Amino acid sequence: MDNFWFNQSDYEYEVVEPCTYQNNHSVELLVGQYVHSIICILGFVGNSLVIVTYAFYKRTKSMTDVYLLNVAIADLLFVVSLPIIVYNKLSSWSMGPVACKLLHGSYSVNLYSGMLLLACISTDRYIAIVQARRSFRLRSLPRSRLICAIVWTFAFLLSVPTFYFYNWYEPLHTQDVYMYDGHEKNLTTPQFVCEFRFTNNSTAWTTKVAVPSTQLAVGFFLPLLIMTVCYTAIIVKLLSVRNFQRHKAVRVVMAVVVVFVACHLPYNIVLFYDTVIMFQHQMCEASDALQVAKTVTQTIAYLHCCLNPVLYAFVGVKFRNHFRSIIQDLWCLGKRYIAPRRFSRVASEVFVSTRRSVDGSSDNGSSLTM
Template sequence: MNISNDSTFAPYDDYDNYPGYEPCSFSNNNSLNVVVGPYIHSIICILGLVGNSLVILTYALYKRTKSMTDVYLLNVAIADLLFVLALPFIVYNELYSWPMGQVACKLLRGSYSVNLYSGMLMLACISTDRYIAIVQARRSFRLRSVSNSLIICFLIWIFALLVSVPTFHFHHWYEPSHNNITWFNSNEQEETTDPQFVCEWKFDDSNTASIVKVAVPSTQLAIGFFLPLFIMIFCYTSVIITLQKAKNFQRHKAVRVVMVVVLVFIVCHLPYNLALFYKTVNLFKQSDCDEEDSLRTAMSVLQMVAYLHCCLNPLLYAFIGVNFRNHFRRIFRDLWCLGKRYIDPRRFSRVTSDTFMSTIRRSVDSSSENGTSFTM
């Protein structure tokens, strides 16, 4: 008979206390993570790295952050970029032994949690800003200032850090007891495997383990998904109602953009969070290895879908705007010109290069967009 070992919440128990028991193999989930997982996660990392880096580069060199939405978009891109940078290490830790020690373990898991909460709450702030700008237009000039958005972003990052304290505290670098397996070869000589250290949850007693096992996913569900979802639904529903009253083509186009933003958010995050909710509710119920393996496999697939959202954020929130697309084109034009300069410096003088770059900087906000990167 097998006993389930949850990789998300590693038990405090020692398997030596259960004679005749051994950990479940979770063959289907392991096969998915080993065969398909690296390719999907590589695609997510590459797309997320390119898209969010372009957003940050655009704000750093080409476009001033002159509205609340701009500030929120920049912070969303930073959170998503930090997430995709940490993702390869998280995947490696789930497949292999963790070689980087205790400090790196805590920083990796903790930063993942911080970026999750901050990114989702920033998306809620974007929807709130759009609500104020369109539905509460008369009061928008008083409320929508860059200084206010900077304060809000700072508070969100601090709040995300505080709710991630349990993740920092309870993640440890250790060798699970069920990895201490002794093998015997044909000559009956004792042979032990090399130590396999993991970076996972570890608790000192059952009461702490039970509380954290419920509190952490519950907080993730409440603050990291349902709160932003409800805010987005309320704000964007009000926005759509307001825009429907306008007899303008651009306004109706903006309605379609809003619907796409909400639908993509729901499609990416709702299935995984429902699975996480089901797992949390049934956390202390007994289940056999096949059932647990099926749940883990489903959650692995849905988690990959949720990760895709960090790649789609630049497209949905930044590159939809005409002005932002123009800056995006300038980036490639500058890279092309700089490449020509280094390939054939005689045909691309320094004076020409400096003149070109100064022209680009003077035309930072030359288009007719009214201070927001979100098409509305």
């Protein structure tokens, strides 16, 4: 047997394993299975009721109605895509590259459109209350539909990097290979992920800073600034009027702003900190703690899609009446299905009378859904 030797200094290298993020994975598993499920169910029910109400019971008669309908559509699309993203995030991504791009891209579009539409609602309420003399000229349905189209287009353009750079691939650190007859053989089942992937470092640096920075600026601080300015002026205007309903409206306005800040501010603070230290060296424990903070605060931000129907729609008396009509009609249809011969005429009469009472109610298209 021939003797052989090698110089160890020629092969010195340091193997650094990626962080396991065990704490974050445990939190994601708990949140993904339970909290996200509750958010998806409540968000789906609430936003579906808003869409059904506008489709069958309440026509869109004002700019606020158009904005509320579009917010409900954005939130509904968000809660529909969320469980699929969470499931594939907790396990290997099994839906292929097309679904990877579409789901994460639509998530980004719905995020931007929903936040910008909330800013549009605050602007519309400002015009209706503070600039009441100009409201009839500025608040028209064609203009509101045009603004919504611009918002959705702008949200899509902001989401182009997400559509482009999100890819379906197998990370190198998950591959366990060996050489056999000069060919590589994989020892493990491929574990695919759906994440950002770049061809060079400069693109990675630019995109990884630009995407969260844009989300912070356009997806949070801009709507927050518009809402703060508009609702502050609205509160000042309402407090100058001695009326019980106006003071009730002030409380509703305050609730809208407080809930918006409470839901989104923690996540955006963590996102800002993560963006600042993104390319700095961190210990695995500190990086794991940061990921846990992002997971928890992001879940709190998701709660806003469940609260939007309550804050913007069901707070209003008229909307609650429409909601009751939906429940009554569903109850009557259920009785008709169970005992059609006995209840068919009664159900029809109740259904028609309910629809008449709802459609005949006065609706002046007020911007305050109180």
